[in-house]
Amino acid sequence: MISFFKKSLRNKLLVSFLFVGLLPFAILLVYTIFLSQTKIVNQTIKEQFYRANDVKGLIKHHITNLKKEIEFIASLDLMDDIITDDIDKRISILLSKKATDFSLDLSLFVVNNDGLVIASSHNELLLTSFEKYKKLSQNTFIEGEYLYISSQILSSFDRTKKLGYLVLKYNLQNLTRYLSHQENIHSYIINSKTGIIVGDTQALKVDLKKEKESVITDKYVIVYERFDGVLKNSYLVYGVDKSEALKFLYEFVRFMLLISLFITVFVVVIALRYSKSIVSPIENLTKATQKITQEQDYRASLPIESEDEIATLTASFNEMVQTTANALKNLEEENKLRLKRFIQLIEVFNKIIQTQSEDECIAVSIKLIQQITKRDDLVFSKVHTDNSIDLYVTDFEQNKKIYFGSITLALESFSDENEKRFYNSIATMIALQLDRIRLIRRTMAASQAKSAFISNMSHELRTPLNAIIGFSQFLIAYEDLTQDQQETVGNIESSAHYLLGMINDILDIAKIEAGKMEAHIENVDLKSVVKSSYEMLKPLADEKNLEFSLDMQEYTLQTVHTDPKMFQQIITNLLSNAIKFTQEGFVRIKLYNTKEKVCVHVQDSGIGIDKEDLEQLFSDFTQVENVMQKTHKGTGLGLSLSKKMAQILGGDVTLRSEGKGKGSQAEFCFHPEP
Structure with a gap:
């Protein structure tokens, strides 16, 4: 039997091909069926x-952040208003704004020492008795579906005097945002005492007895853990569909069974084909060489089982493959190092770019370099030292680079030039972030100074203007003036009114930029508001003999939630602009609504606007040059102010025109609050 294989290369090839070709599939298939399922399930449990x-x-x-926020608000001096008569004004406004900032289902309210709600982010809670007042000393507790977080309010002028409690009523359903929402993963939080569930309504049947456990059922792989702290009676449950977790395994087994059939046929055909003569092993070796070259898989090696020339050729072949494999392995390790450095560079960039101040940037940078170098002796120094990373920042006033400081990392100790370039790249990132922080600080300071200047100057100008208007009206009403004198005083009054209106627009712009203008939402009959604006401006249109029409047939709503003052100011601005820049023809206003929005459409046959100039009109203090500017001067704030107010109301103002002399169309649309 032994001589049969030794003397017959054909038989050796046939048996060897079958054995080598099918054994790996058989081993892999057995391993997959008997061991992989358990490993996949265990891995799934570990991941969950x-x-x-x-x-x-x-x-x-x-x-924890909610607790800190409540403690901070409770410590504000504003809370002293609890003992004053206007408690429902300033504190309630603060609580309403804070509740809005959270963007969660919660409410904030103040309870005095008698258990009475005296200020709240929700008006319906005002002057109601808080039944759980005695529990507020616990700071945090859960009742039903709500988590209550409270903080003692102490007088700012007498810290021993207790004024009451600031309470946050937090709906636990808010926690669903932290749970998984994938299709085949069920996650929820359940209170073991009350049975209240937060999250996936498909609660899995699991007996919550331990602090932490995994359960495997016919359908699910389930893990649960118990919370600590205020949620100590609640468990976090995760369940993964078992069929989904093992789906890949089942498909792989089917694929292996199918491919093994094709491999068997392939091996037999190859063995028979290339074992017809004594030369066939050499041909097989040649083809194997070509295959390795094409697929670049240098891990393969051929067994040496004979003492003839084939053995010598096979040994040389194996030595060549091994040498190539070693070279590729060294290259792969070097590439992995370069890839690791690249990833670290990205991570360093992502963390440095999030810093907000120079000190934070330096501290975060040193910490990151320490993690990479495994050294804890790195420090930042303003004094230049040898063998350190120097940081240079931009002096924006003189437009040049200046020395900022150094990080004590000796680059000369690195023999690899790529490592030196790596840390120099980090230094460049740090310097760029420092430039960015300094530029943002510089820009914000300039913007704040501009807004403060505009606001202060506008306020200072209003007082003399009001006096001018008052004296002008007094002269016209009570003084015996000639016709020319009355016209002169009338011009003074109208000019003062014009300047006062311009200053009011500037103040509104300043308020919006400072974030101090808020919408006061109420139920509004838009038909009456639009009609009022129409009737107010109709005399201006009649003076120019314009066709001035109002269409409200497609408007079907009784009332909407919006700010009537802002709404009317936007409509008035759009209509006055249309009348101002229309010499002849028409100005038409249309009020209509759809399922999603309410719109006011203003169309005129006026001077029109070039398409490239449309966006400029929404910039502050901008007017487009045209023939009408000689008779209609303005600040260029009308459309800009209208657009900003529209955005506060949750809408927008758009402007369209086909060009000069072809009229224009302005439209204000917004989504009314429910």
Whole structure:
């Protein structure tokens, strides 16, 4: 039997091909069927525990931040208003704004020492008795579906005097944002005492007895962990569909069974084909060489089982493959190092770019370099030292680079030039971020100074203008003036009114830029508001013999929630612009609504606007040059102010025109609040 194989290269090839070709598939198939399922399930459990720990950490951090926010608000001197008569004004406004900033289902309210709600972000809670007043000393507790977080309010002028409590009523359903929303993963939080569930309504049947456990059922792989702190009676449950977790395994087994059939046929055909003569092994070796070259898989080697020339050729072939494999391995390791450095560079950039101040930027940078170099002796120094990373920033006033400081990392100790370039790149990132922080600070300071200047100057100008208007009206009404004198005083009054209107526009712009203008929402009958604006401006249109029409047939709403003053100011600005820049023809206004929005459309046959100039009209203090400017001067704030107010109301103002002399169309649309 042994001589049969030794003397017959054909038989050796046939048996060897079958054995080598099918054995790996057989081993892999057995391993897959008997061992992979358990490993996949265990890996799934491990991943779900990791995910559960991350979610618990996020929820704990979230609740901690809420506590800090409540403690901060309760410490404000504004809370002294509890003992004054206007408690429902300033504190309620603050609580309403804070509740809006949270963007969560929650409410904020102040409870005095008698358990009475005296200020709230929701008006319906005012002057109601808080039944759980005695529990507020616990700081945090859960009742039903709500988490209550409270903080003692102390008088700012007498810290021993207790004024009451600031309470946050937080709907636990808000925590669904931290849970998984994937199709085949069920996650929820359940209170073991009350049975209240937050998250996936498809609660999995699991017995919550331990602090942390995994459960495998016919359909699901389930893990659960118990919360600590205020949520100590609640569990975080994660369940993965078992069929989905093992889907890839089942498909792989089917693929292996199918491919093994094709491999068997392929091996037999190849063995028979290339074992017909004594030369066939050489041909097979040649083809194997070509295959390795084409696919660049240098891990293969051929067994030496004979003592003839084929053995010598095979040994040389194996030595060549091994040498190539070693060279590729060294190259792969070097590439991995370069890739690791590249990834670290990206991570450093992502963390440095998030810093907000120069000190934070330096501190974060040193920490990151320490993590990379495994050194804890790195420091930042304003004094230049040898063998350190120097940082240079831009002096924006003189437009040149100046020395900022150094990080004590000796670059000369690195023999690899690529490593030196790596740390120099980090230094460049740090310097760029420092430039960015300095530029932002410089820009914000300039912007704040501009807004403060505009606001202060506008306020200073209003007082003398009001006096001019008052004296002008007094002269016209009570003094015996000639016709020319009355016209002169009338011009003074109208000019003062014009300047006062311009200053009011500037103040409104300054308020919007400072974020101090807010919408006062109420139920509004838009038909009456639009009609009022139409009737107010109709005399101006009649003076120019314009066709001035109002269409409200497609408007079907009784009332909407919006700010009537802002709405009317926007409509008035659009109509006055249309009348001002229309010499003849028409100005038409149309009020209509759809399922999603309410719109006011203003169309005129006026001078029109070039398409390239349309966007400029929405910039502050901008007017487009045209023949009408000689008779209609303005600040260029009308459309800009209208657009900003429209955005505050949750809408926008758009302007369209086919060009000069072809009229224009302005439209204000917004989504009314429910």
